[in-house]
Amino acid sequence: MSYFKPKLHHPKLPTNRLGFTRRDYEGPVSTLCAGCGHDSISAAIIQACFELDIPPHKVAKLSGIGCSSKTPTYFLGNSHGFNSVHGRMPSVLTGAALANRDLIYLGVSGDGDSASIGIGQFVHCVRRGVNMTYIVENNGVYGLTKGQFSATSDKGSKSKRGIINTDTPIDLVALAMQLGATYVARSFSGDKAQLVPLIKGAILHRGAAFIDCLSPCIAFNNHAGSTKSFDHVRAHNEAVGFLDVIQEQDEIEVEYQAGETIDVEHHDGSVLRFHKVAETYDPRDRVAAMNYLETRRAKGEIVTGLLYVDPNPVDLHTHLNSVGTPLNALGDKVLVPGAAALARINASLR
Ligand SMILES: Cc1ncc(C[n+]2csc(CCOP(=O)(O)OP(=O)(O)O)c2C)c(N)n1
Numbered sequence: 320m321s322y323f324k325p326k327l328h329h330p331k332l333p334t335n336r337l338g339f340t341r342r343d344y345e346g347p348v349s350t351l352c353a354g355c356g357h358d359s360i361s362a363a364i365i366q367a368c369f370e371l372d373i374p375p376h377k378v379a380k381l382s383g384i385g386c387s388s389k390t391p392t393y394f395l396g397n398s399h400g401f402n403s404v405h406g407r408m409p410s411v412l413t414g415a416a417l418a419n420r421d422l423i424y425l426g427v428s429g430d431g432d433s434a435s436i437g438i439g440q441f442v443h444c445v446r447r448g449v450n451m452t453y454i455v456e457n458n459g460v461y462g463l464t465k466g467q468f469s470a471t472s473d474k475g476s477k478s479k480r481g482i483i484n485t486d487t488p489i490d491l492v493a494l495a496m497q498l499g500a501t502y503v504a505r506s507f508s509g510d511k512a513q514l515v516p517l518i519k520g521a522i523l524h525r526g527a528a529f530i531d532c533l534s535p536c537i538a539f540n541n542h543a544g545s546t547k548s549f550d551h552v553r554a555h556n557e558a559v560g561f562l563d564v565i566q567e568q569d570e571i572e573v574e575y576q577a578g579e580t581i582d583v584e585h586h587d588g589s590v591l592r593f594h595k596v597a598e599t600y601d602p603r604d605r606v607a608a609m610n611y612l613e614t615r616r617a618k619g620e621i622v623t624g625l626l627y628v629d630p631n632p633v634d635l636h637t638h639l640n641s642v643g644t645p646l647n648a649l650g651d652k653v654l655v656p657g658a659a660a661l662a663r664i665n666a667s668l669r
């Protein structure tokens with residue numbers, strides 16, 4: 320059950336360029352456990368959409384099943400939404416994106432939803448280059464079904480009941496890079512300053528954007544011995560850099576030395592400005608990024624930030640040369656071209 324918030328708010332709340340307040344991007348009150356990392360990710364999505372001046376009706380949020388997949392109910396209450404079947408969000412999102420390229424597609428999933436039952440759906444959606452922002456709220460357990468290990472649980476990590484996981488984990492970030500995602504990031508629900516710009520950059524990116532967001536489950540995976548607890552992630556978090564998303568109307572206030580930053584320009588004039596922390600890190604170099612990830616992972620570090628970006632992404636619509644107009648806006652003339660056109664097509668195939 321969801322609880323609705325009162326509509327009244329302070330008349331002086333800041334508004335964005337569309338005249339909307341941050342509250343216009345919220346949804347009903349969350350029913351997740353108080354302190355769940357997933358709620359912080361919802362807050363970051365709200366902030367990102369507010370700051371990007373996105374018209375709420377231009378967003379479609381899609382999810383599978385799980386506590387993480389419940390969260391789209393709690394943000395963007397004025398947007399389109401589809402809560403699908405466990406592990407099946409990617410195919411529903413792909414279909415929706417093909418039918419209407421004018422919407423912003425936001426896929427929200429869990430580590431169980433995407434790395435366990437939905438792994439087949441995940442890999443094909445990413446490798447096809449669907450233009451989307453795909454966020455996995457990764458807590459290393461099946462939270463909704465009370466704490467079983469998921470496919471992202473680290474080998475050697477301990478469950479709340481004291482069982483040691485013996486399986487090798489799936490690293491969704493490494494997989495997404497290998498599969499050709501053109502924007503890949505990892506973040507932490509407890510680091511909103513890092514997460515909000517990463518979500519903004521993903522939304523502006525015209526290709527398959529994937530964010531693996533560590534999001535501790537306080538009910539079933541926040542104990543000593545877990546590698547997805549708040550304490551463990553804070554202690555092992557190694558950021559490769561931090562990101563500023565600069566839109567045309569933004570003023571750039573701070574000057575940086577050449578070599579410290581890398582700019583990635585988007586088709587719409589916005590710029591992703593990557594400030595290096597790891598000196599030699601270049602998020603445009605996929606092979607080096609994969610190597611860096613593996614090297615650091617072997618040392619027990621959790622690498623976060625913008626890990627890889629292709630400045631010139633090519634998406635599924637381009638691959639398929641699909642029609643630019645949303646299918647529901649095509650008139651009868653295009654959809655029912657008549658017997659002569661059909662005869663021409665048939666003749667060309669003989
Ligand atoms: C086909 C199917 N199999 C199993 C389930 C039971 N189930 C519901 S949620 C879930 C796991 C959710 O884990 P995750 O995606 O990590 O989300 P979290 O709750 O941890 O955020 C499972 C196994 C289901 N609903 N449907």
Ligand code: SF4
Pocket residue numbers: 351352354355356357386387458462463535536537538539
């Ligand atoms: S069970 Fe875990 S994942 Fe689910 S709402 Fe509670 S803290 Fe969040």
Ligand SMILES: [Mg+2]
Pocket residue numbers: 385429430431456457458459460461462469
């Ligand atoms: Mg989970």
